[in-house]
Amino acid sequence: MDTPMIRQYKEIKAKYKDYIIFFRLGDFYEMFFEDAEIGSKELEITLTSRDPENKVPMAGVPYHAADQYIARLVSRGYKVVICEQMEDPKLAKDLVKRDVVKIITPGTITDMNALEDKKNNFLSCIFKSGDSFGLSFADLLTGEFLITELISSHPYQEVINEIAKFQPRECIINGEAYKSEFFRKKLEEDLNVFVTLKNDDYFDENDSRELLISQFHEEKLESILGKQFAFRASGACLKYLNETQKLSLIHINSFKFYESNNFMVLDVSCRRNLELTESLKDGRKTGTLLWVLDNTLTSMGGRLLRNWIEQPLLDIVKIQERQDAVEELLGNYFLREDLKEQLKNIYDIERLTGKLVCGNCNARDFIAIKNTIQKFPQIKKILSECKSKLMIHLYNQMDNLEDIYVLLDKSIDDDPPLTIKEGGIIKEGYDPEIDKLRRAAHEGKTWIADLERKEKDRTGIKSLKVGFNKVFGYYIEVTKSNLSMVPENYIRKQTLAGGERYITEELKEYETLILNAEERLQGMEYEAFCRIRDELIKQIPRLKKSAYCVSVVDSLLSLAEASAKNNYVKPEITLKDEIHIEEGRHPVVEKSQKGELFIPNDTHINCSDSMISVITGPNMAGKSTYMRQVALIVLMAQIGCFVPAKRAEIGLVDRIFTRIGASDNLASGQSTFMVEMSEMAYILKNATAKSLLILDEVGRGTSTFDGLSIAWAVIEYIRKNIKAKTLFATHYHELTALKNMAGIKNYKITVKERGEDIIFLRKIIAGEADKSYGIQVAKLAGLPNAVVRRARELLTGMEKKRDEEMGLTAAASAVSVRRDPESDNQISLDSLKERDILDTIKSLDINTITPLEALNLLYSLKQRLQ
The missing domain is CATH 3.40.1170.10 (DNA repair protein MutS, domain I)
Known part of the structure; x- marks a missing residue:
């Protein structure tokens, strides 16, 4: 029962x-x-x-x-x-x-101690209908609310890219989206998102409209009129927040509708391979681009900087505005130091506004807000000295909030307790009634404190004590040995093993006075606290506006600090289809290296005569590092940061694609090669002439001839159909023959041989590697000497057999080049090599060449023919 x-x-x-x-x-x-x-x-x-x-x-x-x-x-x-x-x-x-x-829930937690300071805690909501998706992202504590709509030939992949950008903890999806096992697994397993299923009624368009009008007012909804999928996703998101919080979320007072093509598109693979905010090694911040660039002093600035890195800009004007602000800060050491001094102890105003509304704030949060606002006038004064457009804009937008500071300063005790219902939080002088009750309680306690001394003198009982507990209230305690000395006006209240407790009529009167005063005092202080909280809630738009200005200043200052520490330069941002970098460096590898000089390299790629760079060289020599550094330099430039180079001219890039390495996805029944080919298919279908492609070892997951054929065909397709700027690293040396096609150039990573060993020189130069040095790299990796010796014997035998039985014609017959754009005839690998040799001979000046150089050249030509 x-x-x-x-x-x-x-x-x-x-x-x-x-x-x-x-x-x-x-x-x-x-x-x-x-x-x-x-x-x-x-x-x-x-x-x-x-x-x-x-x-x-x-x-x-x-x-x-x-x-x-x-x-x-x-x-x-x-x-x-x-x-x-x-x-x-x-x-x-x-x-x-x-x-x-x-x-x-995972997406609605409001305990600041359970959240990362410098990372948003987003709740996302996805509504799917056919190939169309509505998406919304809300951060309950900061009040951020973002909305978009996607219609794509690869809708699931595009949605996954957006979700990876914001990294929500929880995702609400409708039944149609939930049906896709691929999509669900991507969310739950790859992106570690907690999925909440809701039926389509939860996304009702009329209900969503009413909710959005109630939250944001009708005039603000014009930007999403006609976006019915975005409308339904954002309405369901608000409904979920209201259901979980059981209160009015007035701090979510605005939203931002954005188009995904307003920012550089970075898919999940690209974010992972470039290690923007999480390292491949352990998923932590150390070893990432964020780790290098994050010198922020506030939680708000840290979150904003992360968002900038996740969403590089495509608007050249906005990029240049950020650049100019960073340049101004970089060029003025004292300006930077003054701002750093003011930002040191800034509290997280954005999240504190959420705590105000969600009802879990205390008086110490009020003091944090007050102490932060106290710094605003000085920050604004420093900004008044700035000349760059963005800094002037921040100066004009920032509100000193003097009235809020005055309210908090005169009302809240400077060192209040954590609890808000037990008194001690309101300053003396703020409320006359509270002061009166406080005096009454204090006077009563003073009388009781004096009572013990008076009663000891009056009764002669030296061990007499006056005490208090919650059950019996105030009492006078006398030990057994002194009971004969107890006065007649004492009234027995409780018997103890070692004595008796008493009260007097006078003590009861003062007890009533004190307890009533304290109870009323606690109630009145809590009421005053609630009134102050309600006034702060009314000022949330002003608080959030100034907090955002501080976060932008902090983020810009962070980029300037990184640029100063690491010797970065201001890149020139252009609308040309060209990337030119002199002495570029990898920002993360450079910072991670200890006791070793980073070797810089030049890059020049465009959409015409230097469209595709085919890069050869041994493993571990630096091909992947070089390609990643180009991608990171471009990305840094488009967030408005300075870059690790001697000089850089960056034509705007709409997307960066990376195909670097691969791993099995056995749970989905996909092998390494299948994963590689799926990623490659996505790149070839979505890249544009404005994209940057970073392709490493395409085709290595299958047989040599199959892989070589695929790699060759991929390069041809990019050159003919996409015309995107491409860095293509490979161990298929046969691909170097493509240099005879317009727009394709060969580069190699230089190494120095010393006997049977090699030294990596890490320098990219024009040309092609003559071999892969795989056995030498295996030896460097620590393979047993016996294995290395046997591998060399086998390699020698295989090469000899190939030369005798097959020659290079076998490879040439397995891989043929598609039609040369300059000719109607098919070209074989042999004919390309022969043309290359003829070009070398034609360019030779026989009047200046020495006999020794002639013999070396002849030997080289013979080797190339073999």
């Missing part, structure tokens, strides 16, 4: 079957039945039973420490329902009323 309380619990649990219920009982949140078993296991707490006869499993955590336990559950994908007591148990006639006051 269930108790009334258990019946109350079961009624609530029936509405939230897939949630863990935190059920308030006094000073604890209790979990029951299956929830208790899960909580006991996940939180490592004791599983007990409240009713030994019915054996109801239960597990509980103290209410004041609940946040940390909830965060642990949510981090593991659980959703938690907070069920609070809705009345004072002392005043309740029967069972205490309880109700759900908040639902906490």
